[in-house]
Amino acid sequence: MEKRRSYISYILLAVFVLAGALYLLRPLLVSNSSASVSVETEAPASSSAAPTAPASGIVKEGEVTFLKGGKTFRKIDVEIAENDADRQKGLMFRPYLSDSVGMLFVFEEPTPQSFWMKNTMISLDIIYVDQNKKIVSIQKKAKPYSEESLPSFGDAQYVVEVNGGYCDKYGIQVGDTIVF
Structure with a gap:
């Protein structure tokens, strides 16, 4: 009887691990499987349906352009957080974000x-x-899930969040400017 309980415990653990893995991989699986059968249609302007997040990880509400010496060198689509509720939620609970997108916080x-x-x-x-x-x-x-405070070290009216490593990958530095 003790062995049977042990096997059941292992099976339940495997099921939970598999379910968690599928949950985390869901955006990749959905975007890859729908890419071959996707047909884009334009929604009518009067549609009241709320937009859903695409495979990129955000709902496009604007664009942020990064400038170096006044010249454009990178552009991303952004979701905009301009009220307290949106700013508090930010990019929480999102398992994926493509390099072509981010979030703009406006204070x-x-x-x-x-x-x-x-x-x-x-x-x-x-x-x-x-x-x-x-x-x-x-x-x-x-670091994901960290509750460590990450300060601006000065006054900021806007904040842009992008994938970790994005700034190093594309050469974005302190002193550069943005346009949105």
Whole structure:
């Protein structure tokens, strides 16, 4: 009888591990399987249905362009967080974010900002931007699920979140500017 309980425990553990793995891989599986059969249609302008997050990980609400010396060198699609509820949720609970997208946080006025990674499943670069849209600091490769405070080290009115390692990969630095 004891062996039977042991086998059942192992089977239940395997089922939970498999379910967790499938949950984490779901965005990749959905985007790969739907890519071959996807047909894009334009929704009518009067549609009241809420948009759903595409395979890229965000619902496009705007674009952020990164400038170096006044010249465009990188552009991403962004979801915009401009109210307290959206800013508090941020990119929490999202298992995937493509390199071509991010989130733009808009605050009413420039003040010292601080973010954390609570309930955030992926590593992020957090880019703090002042009222003149100049990058004042970057918190690189923030650790998923961490509750450590990641400060701006100065006043910031805007914050852009992108995949962890994005800034190093594309040469985004303090002193660069953004346009949105």
